[in-house]
Amino acid sequence: MMLLKSESLPIVSEQDIVRARQVARQWAIDLNFKLIDQTKFVTAVSELARNTLIYGRGGFMLLEAVEKDLRKGLRAVFEDRGPGIPDIEEALKDGFSTGNSLGLGLPGAKRLSNEFEIISQPGEGTRVTIARWT
Amino acid sequence: MNAPNHTGLPEIIKKHETDLLADWLKEQTALATRQQVSLKEGELKSQCSEFLRLLRKGTQGNNPDISTPEWAEMRELLTSVSRSRAQQGFTPTQTATFVFSFKKSLFIRLRKEFANNADALADETWTATNLLDELGLFTTEMFQKTREEVILRQQQGLLELSTPVVMLWEGILALPLIGILDSARTELVMQSLLQKIVETGASVAIIDITGVPTVDTLVAQHLLKTVTAARLMGADCFISGIRPQIAQTIVHLGVNLGDITTKANLKDALALAMKQSGLTVVNTKKLKEMAA
Numbered sequence: 338m339m340l341l342k343s344e345s346l347p348i349v350s351e352q353d354i355v356r357a358r359q360v361a362r363q364w365a366i367d368l369n370f371k372l373i374d375q376t377k378f379v380t381a382v383s384e385l386a387r388n389t390l391i392y393g394r395g396g397f398m399l400l401e402a403v404e405k406d407l408r409k410g411l412r413a414v415f416e417d418r419g420p421g422i423p424d425i426e427e428a429l430k431d432g433f434s435t436g437n438s439l440g441l442g443l444p445g446a447k448r449l450s451n452e453f454e455i456i457s458q459p460g461e462g463t464r465v466t467i468a469r470w471t
Numbered sequence: 472m473n474a475p476n477h478t479g480l481p482e483i484i485k486k487h488e489t490d491l492l493a494d495w496l497k498e499q500t501a502l503a504t505r506q507q508v509s510l511k512e513g514e515l516k517s518q519c520s521e522f523l524r525l526l527r528k529g530t531q532g533n534n535p536d537i538s539t540p541e542w543a544e545m546r547e548l549l550t551s552v553s554r555s556r557a558q559q560g561f562t563p564t565q566t567a568t569f570v571f572s573f574k575k576s577l578f579i580r581l582r583k584e585f586a587n588n589a590d591a592l593a594d595e596t597w598t599a600t601n602l603l604d605e606l607g608l609f610t611t612e613m614f615q616k617t618r619e620e621v622i623l624r625q626q627q628g629l630l631e632l633s634t635p636v637v638m639l640w641e642g643i644l645a646l647p648l649i650g651i652l653d654s655a656r657t658e659l660v661m662q663s664l665l666q667k668i669v670e671t672g673a674s675v676a677i678i679d680i681t682g683v684p685t686v687d688t689l690v691a692q693h694l695l696k697t698v699t700a701a702r703l704m705g706a707d708c709f710i711s712g713i714r715p716q717i718a719q720t721i722v723h724l725g726v727n728l729g730d731i732t733t734k735a736n737l738k739d740a741l742a743l744a745m746k747q748s749g750l751t752v753v754n755t756k757k758l759k760e761m762a763a
């Protein structure tokens with residue numbers, strides 16, 4: 338796999354979520370993502386960035402443009418040093434929320450992505466990685 | 472922190488208050504000239520003597536942590552200094568200078584006081600440096616906060632401007648959403664729609680999301696809440712302008728729009744709203760042609 342470009346963005350305010358979406362959208366356009374794929378990727382970014390801000394108490398997003406077997410893709414890594422997720426399986430269930438919300442962000446982001454991975458250690462933080470290919 | 476066995480900061484400040492104040496004022500006036508800012512002499516003098524009084528009071532407690540109640544008055548003073556400087560257009564540096572400029576006057580005084588006691592000089596200089604650094608940083612922080620508040624107020628002004636609820640027909644309201652919906656804006660637009668429903672007694676409200684680039688769970692949740700609230704107030708709520716890619720994304724997210732009426736565009740939503748309200752549109756030209 339080849340790394341074409343990467344950028345790290347802080348996620349510490351509501352404004353940073355907007356910025357994360359905008360950068361993700363621009364990179365998706367630059368890689369010639371179809372409109373539907375742009376929308377899916379940007380929406381997943383929005384969900385995960387908000388979780389990083391709200392539950393992870395802030396962190397950053399690492400955005401990478403990559404190429405594998407002549408296919409281009411975008412990968413986003415969200416990392417925080419928040420409380421972590423005690424039960425990942427539960428957090429991935431539709432409707433599970435500790436924040437009185439819809440509880441669809443995490444499972445939704447998974448469905449909107451081609452690749453999805455969560456690593457979380459209670460007390461240490463959380464890292465969620467998604468990728469979407471053209 | 473143990474109390475030192477030599478004269479400490481509070482005593483030194485007390486003993487030399489007048490001199491310290493005079494030196495410090497001179498220093499600040501000189502710096503102000505260099506930084507090309509104008510200070511109000513009377514205001515500056517009272518701020519400085521208040522600072523000295525509170526510094527003496529604070530150091531008496533022997534607690535270097537400026538976030539403690541002992542330092543509450545000092546924090547208030549610095550907050551008001553940074554407020555007034557922010558409003559007068561000072562930079563953060565020019566604002567923090569208020570505190571940092573005191574170092575010179577104080578250190579000269581300490582050197583005189585402890586001319587024969589190198590340990591005491593080192594001790595007190597260290598304590599004073601740390602303390603003044605903390606107070607200076609606090610001032611900068613407060614300055615930043617004031618500025619952020621100003622920006623926030625301006626943003627809120629923009630928010631209010633950009634959330635028009637329009638009446639399309641007697642009893643039919645529309646809220647055309649355009650642009651990024653962060654949570655503050657979403658909250659506000661939804662509230663203004665509900666308020667308009669109350670004011671006008673409208674029976675149908677159409678939320679048009681053609682201009683919204685991303686619909687995530689937060690936006691979806693706000694939409695759902697608004698529709699529910701509108702219904703409780705006796706108005707039906709349609710959502711129009713859900714583009715194909717947004718519709719697909721909503722489905723993937725797993726958001727259930729339930730029994731909410733959705734229409735591809737505002738025109739179709741308006742037609743339905745009129746029909747529900749028992750209104751029909753008649754083309755009088757065609758009618759005349761037929762009659763002829």
Ligand SMILES: Nc1ncnc2c1ncn2[C@@H]1O[C@H](COP(=O)(O)OP(=O)(O)OP(=O)(O)O)[C@@H](O)[C@H]1O
Nearest residue numbers: 388392393428434435436438439440441442443688
């Ligand atoms: N970065 C994180 N750190 C700690 N906990 C998290 C993190 N991300 C998610 N969680 C936990 O997982 C739960 C599910 O997340 P998910 O995004 O699916 O739902 P939500 O944020 O509660 O609601 P929604 O995203 O639908 O508005 C959260 O309520 C929270 O308890």
Ligand SMILES: [Mg+2]
Nearest residue numbers: 384388442443
């Ligand atoms: Mg979420």
